[in-house]
Amino acid sequence: MTTTPTTPHDPAAPRSRRALRPDDGRLVRGRKARSRIREAALALFRERGFDGATLRAIGARAGMGASSIYRHVESKEELLIDELAARQEEAWMRFRKGDDRRLPVRERLGRFLELEHALLAQDADFTTIALRASTQPEARVAKRVLALQDRTIGLVAEILQGGKLRGELARGLDLLAASRAIVHVLAGARIPWANGLVSAEGCRASIAAALDVLFSGLAAR
Amino acid sequence: MTTTPTTPHDPAAPRSRRALRPDDGRLVRGRKARSRIREAALALFRERGFDGATLRAIGARAGMGASSIYRHVESKEELLIDELAARQEEAWMRFRKGDDRRLPVRERLGRFLELEHALLAQDADFTTIALRASTQPEARVAKRVLALQDRTIGLVAEILQGGKLRGELARGLDLLAASRAIVHVLAGARIPWANGLVSAEGCRASIAAALDVLFSGLAAR
DNA sequence: GCGTGCGCGGGGACAAGATCGCATAGAACC
DNA sequence: GGTTCTATGCGATCTTGTCCCCGCGCACGC
Numbered sequence: 327m328t329t330t331p332t333t334p335h336d337p338a339a340p341r342s343r344r345a346l347r348p349d350d351g352r353l354v355r356g357r358k359a360r361s362r363i364r365e366a367a368l369a370l371f372r373e374r375g376f377d378g379a380t381l382r383a384i385g386a387r388a389g390m391g392a393s394s395i396y397r398h399v400e401s402k403e404e405l406l407i408d409e410l411a412a413r414q415e416e417a418w419m420r421f422r423k424g425d426d427r428r429l430p431v432r433e434r435l436g437r438f439l440e441l442e443h444a445l446l447a448q449d450a451d452f453t454t455i456a457l458r459a460s461t462q463p464e465a466r467v468a469k470r471v472l473a474l475q476d477r478t479i480g481l482v483a484e485i486l487q488g489g490k491l492r493g494e495l496a497r498g499l500d501l502l503a504a505s506r507a508i509v510h511v512l513a514g515a516r517i518p519w520a521n522g523l524v525s526a527e528g529c530r531a532s533i534a535a536a537l538d539v540l541f542s543g544l545a546a547r
Numbered sequence: 548m549t550t551t552p553t554t555p556h557d558p559a560a561p562r563s564r565r566a567l568r569p570d571d572g573r574l575v576r577g578r579k580a581r582s583r584i585r586e587a588a589l590a591l592f593r594e595r596g597f598d599g600a601t602l603r604a605i606g607a608r609a610g611m612g613a614s615s616i617y618r619h620v621e622s623k624e625e626l627l628i629d630e631l632a633a634r635q636e637e638a639w640m641r642f643r644k645g646d647d648r649r650l651p652v653r654e655r656l657g658r659f660l661e662l663e664h665a666l667l668a669q670d671a672d673f674t675t676i677a678l679r680a681s682t683q684p685e686a687r688v689a690k691r692v693l694a695l696q697d698r699t700i701g702l703v704a705e706i707l708q709g710g711k712l713r714g715e716l717a718r719g720l721d722l723l724a725a726s727r728a729i730v731h732v733l734a735g736a737r738i739p740w741a742n743g744l745v746s747a748e749g750c751r752a753s754i755a756a757a758l759d760v761l762f763s764g765l766a767a768r
Numbered sequence: 769g770c771g772t773g774c775g776c777g778g779g780g781a782c783a784a785g786a787t788c789g790c791a792t793a794g795a796a797c798c
Numbered sequence: 799g800g801t802t803c804t805a806t807g808c809g810a811t812c813t814t815g816t817c818c819c820c821g822c823g824c825a826c827g828c
Contacts, residue, residue, distance in 0.1 A: 352775045355775080380814065380815090381815060381816085382813095382815095392815085392816090393778065393779075393818090397776060397777075401815080402814095402815065402816090457678065458683075460678075460738055460742070461676070461679040469742070469744070472739055486765070494767055495765050495766060495767055496766065496767050497767070499765060500760060503753070503759065504760045506757060507735075509735070510736065511727075513731070514732075515731065517693070518693055521686070532724070535721050535723075536727060536728045538724065539720065539761070540728065541764060542717060542766060543717065543762060543765070544717060544761055546715055547768060573794065573806065576793095576794090576806070580806075602784070602786085611807065612807070612808050612809075613784090614788090615807045615808065618806060623784095
């Protein structure tokens, strides 16, 4: 997915001339440090929100100075994206586990969105930050967020595909465009909620209404 | 629109016990300063982009120190929101001027989106920043962006309404939900473009495809 | 055993947005 | 004319993400 893997200091793929053995003490220490950082960051995000969680505080909780965090991470946003990616993964796994391809598309889609929503609703910050990250000039982070979104779109497309095969969907339907539209509408509906302008219930209702519109279409029949 | 007008230092509505006459020298000076700031900010945004335009630089060009800017503005984002609002206003005016209510909805909508897009496409920064602003914890800015978006949604709803009256749209259509969906899809489609992951043409195509989907609907007929 | 290379951690510095307390100046009121 | 009130302006300072450079310590080849 990433078009430029030539990052000089990418900790995941060090460009050392002589490859280190994966059980090298230094690498092991590094991995432990990374997981400490992730834990600390997540806890502090929960406690104080993304902006409230200072890198210095995260560093302190992880047992290191703030600047050392940059040995393992390229930016603060990346910490949150890591977490977001992990949660997405989990939500998708959970979806697949309970998924039944014989159900009507509408229902499968509903279940998927339900899980996706539950995932993000855990912290309102996630919606906010994922979006903000996608608007950061630092390309690396934005691209990761968009890649995640692309995967979501892909999953939705897969679900729709099932429905299309069984004739539940319009024949000429552009699956990709449709999936994109669904995902975008979801994101758009969540923004006012993340800003506290709409209740969780209002957000859900808005999404449901949008799905109705999407399924039946605007044009007169 | 704003639910909390009790800001202690809101320059637009000072809560002085004794109201100042609008031609009070201080107020006049303040107005001039504000417009100088706006000019300087806009010019620098154009020259160096939002992040490249330092508050200190803006202040210098406006003939004052950076900190003084905060006498007139609550945050850097607000400067850009001002500009965005002005452009929205202009785009809407231009739309209304050339609008013909007898045209098919689809066409009217297309023209509207065209103008809206031309407006934002002037600087890719606008899409990015408007979106980023809507994710800022500072409620004031986020709310202004969302209010702008709400107005856009309202305008789209108005356009759709015309089509509905003439039977071009589905009878049971939820106009508000539909308008929201359209605007959200637009925003969603613009994000990858603003990040340079999709060409302007790709973005436009994606929007067109989404509109197709929206109009004809997902479900089989 | 011993240099050597490399990953890691830290202190300090920097940039830029934001805040604070003080100074100024002009208007209003006596 | 003097006092007071208040919008404006400024310099210093704070905060926080990020960068730079140094020292440490461990693994590896000799």
